[in-house]
Amino acid sequence: MPLSDQEQIRRNSLEELRKLGINPYPAAEYKTNAFAEDILENFDSTKTDFAGVSMAGRIMSRRIMGSASFAEIMDSTGRIQIYLKRDDICPGEDKTLYNSVFKHLLDIGDIIGVKGFVFKTQTGEITVHVKELTLLSKSLRPLPVVKEKDGTVYDAVTDPELRYRQRYVDLIVNPPVRDVFRKRTQLIQSMRELFNSKGYLEVETPILQPIPGGATARPFITHHNTLDMPLYLRIANELYLKRLIVGGFEGVYEFAKDFRNEGMDRTHNPEFTVMEIYIAYKDYNWMMNFTEQIISKAAIDLHGKAEIPYGDKIINLNPPYRRVTMLDAIKEFTGIDISAMDEPTLRKTCDGLNVPNTPEMGKGKLIDAIFGEKCEHHFVQPTFIIDYPAETSPLTKMHRSKPGLTERFELMINGKEIANAYSELNDPVDQLERFQEQLRLSEKGDDEAMFIDLDFVRALEYGMPPTSGMGIGIDRLAMLLTNQPSIQDVLLFPQMKPEGQKPKAESEESEYLDLGIPAEWILPLKKLGFTTIAMLREAGKAGKLANDLNGFNKKNKLGLAGLSTEVVGSWLEKI
Numbered sequence: 001m002p003l004s005d006q007e008q009i010r011r012n013s014l015e016e017l018r019k020l021g022i023n024p025y026p027a028a029e030y031k032t033n034a035f036a037e038d039i040l041e042n043f044d045s046t047k048t049d050f051a052g053v054s055m056a057g058r059i060m061s062r063r064i065m066g067s068a069s070f071a072e073i074m075d076s077t078g079r080i081q082i083y084l085k086r087d088d089i090c091p092g093e094d095k096t097l098y099n100s101v102f103k104h105l106l107d108i109g110d111i112i113g114v115k116g117f118v119f120k121t122q123t124g125e126i127t128v129h130v131k132e133l134t135l136l137s138k139s140l141r142p143l144p145v146v147k148e149k150d151g152t153v154y155d156a157v158t159d160p161e162l163r164y165r166q167r168y169v170d171l172i173v174n175p176p177v178r179d180v181f182r183k184r185t186q187l188i189q190s191m192r193e194l195f196n197s198k199g200y201l202e203v204e205t206p207i208l209q210p211i212p213g214g215a216t217a218r219p220f221i222t223h224h225n226t227l228d229m230p231l232y233l234r235i236a237n238e239l240y241l242k243r244l245i246v247g248g249f250e251g252v253y254e255f256a257k258d259f260r261n262e263g264m265d266r267t268h269n270p271e272f273t274v275m276e277i278y279i280a281y282k283d284y285n286w287m288m289n290f291t292e293q294i295i296s297k298a299a300i301d302l303h304g305k306a307e308i309p310y311g312d313k314i315i316n317l318n319p320p321y322r323r324v325t326m327l328d329a330i331k332e333f334t335g336i337d338i339s340a341m342d343e344p345t346l347r348k349t350c351d352g353l354n355v356p357n358t359p360e361m362g363k364g365k366l367i368d369a370i371f372g373e374k375c376e377h378h379f380v381q382p383t384f385i386i387d388y389p390a391e392t393s394p395l396t397k398m399h400r401s402k403p404g405l406t407e408r409f410e411l412m413i414n415g416k417e418i419a420n421a422y423s424e425l426n427d428p429v430d431q432l433e434r435f436q437e438q439l440r441l442s443e444k445g446d447d448e449a450m451f452i453d454l455d456f457v458r459a460l461e462y463g464m465p466p467t468s469g470m471g472i473g474i475d476r477l478a479m480l481l482t483n484q485p486s487i488q489d490v491l492l493f494p495q496m497k498p499e500g501q502k503p504k505a506e507s508e509e510s511e512y513l514d515l516g517i518p519a520e521w522i523l524p525l526k527k528l529g530f531t532t533i534a535m536l537r538e539a540g541k542a543g544k545l546a547n548d549l550n551g552f553n554k555k556n557k558l559g560l561a562g563l564s565t566e567v568v569g570s571w572l573e574k575i
Contacts, residue, residue: 006142013105014138020096024138030113032056037077043118043126050118053128055080056136058172059110064103070127073112078175081127082114089133097133109139109172146173164488165496183302184478184490188255190301191275191294191472200251200277205240207233207257213453214238214395216438217260220270233259238395238469239456241278242424246464253277255474266486267416270495273474282468283423284407288384291411291419291470292319295382295477302481310414310483313380321382321411326367329375329385338367346370356551360543360565364391379412394434396422418477421470428460506531515574520560524552533575542569 003011017024034053043050057073057080067086072079086098106112115132144157156174157163163170163177170177192202210229212219214236224231237256244252255275264270279287299306299317306317324332327339334353338346346366350357355373357366367389379385387399388408396406407423425431435452478490488494511533512522528548530536539545546568553560 007140010107010140013107014140017101017105017135017138020101022101022135024135026136030056030134030136035077036075036080039080039118040078040126045120053118054113054115055128056111056113059106059108059112061108069102073114081125082130083127084130084133088131102133106135107139107142109143110135111137144169144173160488164494165499167492180482180484180490181492183482186302187298187478187481188474190298194294194297195253195277198251200253200279201249203241203244203252203254205237205254205256209234211451211453213451213456218262220259220261235260237276239453241276242464242467242469243456243459245278245280245467246459246462251277251279264495267476269475269487269491274471275474276469276471278424278467278469280465280467283466284409284421284468287421287468287470288323288409291421292321294472299481308481310480311485313414315413315480316381321384323384323386325387326371326385327387330370333375333378334370338370354554356554358547358550360547362391364389368392376412377415380414382411382413384409384411393422394438395425397425413480416476417473418480419470419472421468424467424469426460426464426467428457431460432457507533515571517571521549524549524558528552537575539572542572
């Protein structure tokens with residue numbers, strides 16, 4: 001790639017440094033004994049604590065003034081001013097280090113080591129008086145310019161393309177971003193401390209799995225050459241953790257990377273972090289209380305209090321949290337009691353509420369769709385939504401007193417799911433029947449239906465004690481606790497399109513018509529991302545595509561006749 005003028009100048013400086021016998025990338029250890037934050041917080045001019053400091057950092061600004069200059073360096077804790085005097089860093093006759101190297105061959109972004117003592121300038125600024133200067137790394141690319149005055153940043157780098165793709169630059173020029181990721185680590189540490197204090201065991205389970213179980217989601221598929229078999233990147237670690245409960249552990253947990261081959265938006269990334277914990281002899285009522293303890297402790301550990309800002313709201317994470325059944329929530333926000341409705345009546349109710357639905361959706365998914373469309377966003381303060389339909393909870397015990405419902409809860413905060421928990425199903429006969437029902441849903445076209453895991457059923461046949469399990473989305477909880485609007489802001493390296501990727505040329509309308517696709521359905525297909533026939537070839541199951549198209553039709557009030565799985569399947573067969 002062609003170099004910019006600034007990049008070429010820096011490469012020229014690199015060569016000049018080498019000609020002077022200066023290694024721009026030395027290998028030797030550079031010993032430090034101080035950080036910027038420590039000096040700024042603890043310097044006392046009446047003491048000699050910082051009479052001999054050695055520190056390293058990146059040059060962030062320079063003010064060259066003849067035989068003496070000021071600069072600012074940034075280390076992992078913050079920025080501090082340094083003062084360089086020509087005769088101090090060049091005590092002999094040779095003044096090259098100051099006159100040539102510092103003044104002309106070093107740049108903003110270079111990493112240097114300095115040794116000297118700390119003093120206060122006449123304006124009261126704590127400063128390191130440099131007696132020795134060492135170049136540790138030459139920067140060949142200029143940093144984005146960020147203007148700052150009196151601690152106020154006036155033009156922080158905000159371009160998401162640069163910030164998310166080049167996170168290393170984002171961390172350099174936007175120091176508050178580093179604090180977000182420190183808090184993310186503190187969040188995980190807070191949870192770990194609580195679990196370990198109760199004697200629960202942290203474990204690891206497989207990422208490559210022969211069966212993608214534990215959740216209803218579309219998996220990533222790969223292939224193991226030696227075993228000549230397909231493998232899946234895990235969508236959840238639930239079934240493995242429950243095997244460990246069968247094996248005799250009373251409490252196990254894991255901070256796991258999960259992968260789901262689904263959409264991307266402000267709250268979804270195909271690779272994400274989840275904490276799952278399973279504890280024997282507990283139920284979902286106990287787990288609600290424990291979840292309150294986890295969330296409130298994390299807030300206090302990060303902020304010193306449980307009331308936190310998020311956007312223009314104040315979220316109160318102090319227990320107890322409100323508890324509302326899913327059916328009561330629907331009644332509260334729609335005025336309709338759906339508790340006694342069968343599937344056809346529920347479908348008519350969805351139509352009346354303008355809730356998108358398709359023929360493939362069963363009773364449970366219809367209820368979930370109404371809740372998601374009409375209720376979810378109302379729950380800003382922490383609320384447990386409890387007692388979910390059995391069809392959408394294939395790993396959950398049936399409710400002890402409410403037929404057709406299960407002992408499940410989701411914790412909603414700011415209109416988003418933060419945690420999901422059950423009284424775990426431990427009846428192997430019931431579990432196998434639930435898996436078989438998921439298989440029937442898959443055959444109807446639901447490509448998010450759960451796979452049958454017969455080994456897990458076998459494990460249950462040996463006996464699993466009554467157990468409660470819970471999963472927390474670490475990325476979403478980190479968003480909440482660091483006041484960040486997007487999941488990309490709490491992932492160091494979020495998934496992005498390849499750099500410089502050009503949009504694929506769209507297929508012609510005639511190519512869609514040749515497949516038997518009616519003209520009125522071509523634009524909806526393209527709006528759903530199928531802008532080429534090649535992309536349509538990778539659409540997956542016909543039932544899922546029909547579901548998405550019918551939902552798009554309903555949501556956008558297009559008034560088109562509904563599509564069946566068979567019709568959509570005929571399109572895909574012709575490709």
